[in-house]
Amino acid sequence: MTAEDLKTPTGASVDELEHEGDVAADFLEELLDIADIDGDLNLDVRQGRAYVSVEAEGDGVSVLSAPDTVQALQELTRLAVQSKTGAFSRLILDIGGSRDTRRRQLETLVDAAMAKLDAGSTQASLPAMSSYERKLVHDIVSDRGLVSESYGEGADRHTVVSRG
Incomplete structure (x- = not known):
């Protein structure tokens, strides 16, 4: 082989x-x-x-x-x-370089979700996005010590961030 x-x-x-x-x-x-x-x-x-x-x-x-x-x-x-x-x-x-640009945008979205959690929310929903973008979000969220799950179907599938 x-x-x-x-x-x-x-x-x-x-x-x-x-x-x-x-x-x-x-x-x-x-x-x-x-x-x-x-x-x-x-x-x-x-x-x-x-x-x-x-x-x-x-x-x-x-x-x-x-x-x-x-x-x-x-x-x-x-x-x-x-x-x-x-x-x-x-x-x-x-x-x-569109992928790097999009990753930075997703990091900003995750940072905003973290701010909501810091302000007392139990979870923060992100907008619907592609499976590739959701995978990036899951990686970013994990790197920041948080938990994320995807919900919804098709074009409405989105990620929800929480402390776990």
Whole structure:
């Protein structure tokens, strides 16, 4: 058995995730060409997922790096990968550092929730967000010594923070 054959926590091999990243990069390169946006793509495998980062220059990146736009492009890219490979994709798309920016925003939301708890609330609800964002929130909350749980279904799924 080679290192490439090893399964990641999501059950996919590193080779499978690298192939997923390659398919995603091909799709995104065509999309950037259509939009006439110059950019470099970087591929990685992180935490059992293909991770595609787009570093673009000029005004195009500011438009593409808005959280809702990144989410929509990520879903389109996942569908393109699924169409090509026949397998469900959980790839993560980052455009112009959008993931780091979103993490900082989520940290601010958790800090506000902590302030509510410090002021006497027993729990604080955060807005609905994607599964990836909820995972980040759970990690941030845990790092701050608090407890979090997700509630709701579909687009209404949100995280509630408490002291435990």
